[in-house]
Amino acid sequence: MHQTDKLTESRQTESRHRVGDRDLLRDALRDQADRGQTKSDIVLLSVQRLLRRGAITNLAKMLGRMHPADVAKVIVHLSSPKEKREVFELVRGDSKRGQVLSELDTDSITQVLADLLQSDIAWLIKDLGPDDVAYILGVLPEERAKEILSLMRTEDSTEVADILKYPKDTAGGIMTTEFFALSEDATAQDAIRRLQEATDAEMVFYIYVTAKDERLVGVLSLRQLLTVPPSTPLKNIATRDVISVSVDMDQEEVARQVASYNLLAIPVVDKEGILVGIITVDDVVDVIREEATEDMLKMAGAVQEEAVSKSSSLSAAKVRLPWLFTNLVGSLLSGAILWEFRYTIQDVVAIVSFIPVIAAMGGNVGLQSSTLIIRGLATGVVELTDVWSVFVREVKIGLLMGVACGMILSLVGWIWHQGFLGMVVGVSLITAFLVSTSMATFMPIFLKRMGVDPAVAAGPFVTTANDITGITIYLTLATVFMEYLR
Known part of the structure; x- marks a missing residue:
């Protein structure tokens, strides 16, 4: 009886310690969150701290409680390949390690698999879907990928090879070949029985109906299947x-x-209409994020491969230099324009006060318009048939903003220099806004019609072009009304 009491007391003490530990951890997370750190930041800092201390056991337990996607996020943000490999190796269970691998970016996949044998890699990815396996093997050198494929089961390697033959940024490259399809002559009862037996389909959102030659001829939802008599043919x-x-x-x-x-x-079909795969919504979310990132990088004069320090400084500089050269040429052209109007500036030096304002405001309003049009074209909100209505709308917006800012600038010019200059500045700004919005709206649509990615029209190119036109408009008006400005 005495021993039983001691055991009970020991268990209660241990339970209190566990509760206390959880409370301390919760308090620590709350304190760090109050200092502006997210949960991901806190987890990453904890992993880095445990790595430095060599607390491998504690780190392994921590990773064991984390979702594969969270583990992958930690690995991606670790600084050295050695740390990435060490954390990856501490993930328990081949299945979970495979899931972590499928969530990593391309650089991290290359780094964590650098020292692994091909047979070990084939074992890690054996339970993944064909699309995830194709993504991982697509990162590796071709010869290594072929060797890993040869070590996989024939049916699995065939499916992956079918995906790998398509470019990465196409429907074939991101689809999965694990889908649920039945003949149009099958009954609802047959479909329900087959669904219960299906273990290889990735996600059964819809049942795809095919003809005898495997052409896709129909689709139905699970709800439709369950609300009809069992003997009803799917067709x-x-x-x-x-x-x-x-x-x-x-x-x-x-x-x-x-x-x-x-x-x-969404089902994927070949040229003959034969169903070859499906693309699920989780893959679509990845595509949307990837494409949005690519567009934003292009608009900034960068590309995906050199984003966020994932390439060397030299290669990143090579990619960005052409865009900076655009700015350089534009700036030299602006300088040439200023030199052309040097006599106007000499006669009325006060003109110089508003040159930066005209240039900056025109460039910024143009960048706003071009960004909206580019994203509209990318998401389908703006179609090529909408050219005229979009153009008129943006010009109206430019006019309204130009009048508002022009009136303010006119008032500032009149107070500052006590003369007609304020009126010239205001009219110049309104005109510059109209030209800027027109150019920024027309350019992406024109490039889209020409088959060129409209994202290249934004960023440095649009702002530089609008800087030049804004300065030219301002100095031309100042020259025309020179006798009123002296």
Whole structure:
């Protein structure tokens, strides 16, 4: 009896310690959150601290409680390849390590797999979907990827090889070949039985109906399947107007289709209309994030490969230099314009006061318009048929903003220099806004019509062009009304 009491007391003490530890951890997380740190920041700092201390056991336990996506996020943000490999090796269970691997970015995949044997890699990815395996192998050198494929089961390697033959940024490159499809002659009862037996389908959002030659002819939801008599043939209840994409369709257009029709998955067909795979909504979310990032980098004069210090300083500089040369040439042209109007500036030196304002405001308003148009074109909100209505709308907006800012600038000019200069500055700003919004609206749409990515029209190019036009308009008006400014 005495021993039982001691055991009970020991368990209660241990339980209190665990509760106390959880409370301390919760308080620590709250304190760090109050200092502006996110949960991800706190987890990353904890992992780095445990690595420095060599507390491998504690770190392994911590990783064991984390979701694979969270573990992958930690690995991506570790500074050295050695640390990345060490944390990856501490993840318990081949299945979980495979899931972590599928969530990593391309650089981290290369780094954590650098010292692993091909047979070990094949074992890690054996439980992943074909699309995830294709993503991982697509990062590795071709010869190494082929060797890993040869070590996989024949049915798995065939599916992955089918995906790898398509470019990465197409529907075929991001699809999965694990889908649920039945013949149009199958009954609802057959479909329910097959669904219960299905273990290889990634996510059964829809049931795809095929003809005898495997062409996609219909689709139905699980709800439709469960609300009809068991003997009903699928061809009688399937929706014939199937929204699908071709294997060579750009992934950005695929994402637009899924978003437009509110789909959870979209089928992929080849040239003959044969169903070859599906793209699920989780892959579409990745595409949307990737494409949005790519567009923003292009607008800033950068590219995906050199984002956020993932390439050497030399290679990053090589990528950015052409855009800076655009600015350099534009600035020299602005200087030439100023030199051309040097006599106007000499006669009325006060003109210089507003040159930076005109240049900056014109460039900024143009960048606003071009950004909205580019994102509209990318997401499908703006179509090429909307050119005239979009152009008129942006010009109206430019006029309203120009009048508002021009009136303020006119008042400032009149107070500052006590003369007609304020009126010239105000009219110049209104005109510069109109030209800027017109140019920024027309340019992306024109490039889209020419088959060029409109994202290249933004950033340095648009701002530089609008700086030049703004200065030219201002100095031209100042020259015309010179006799009123002296």
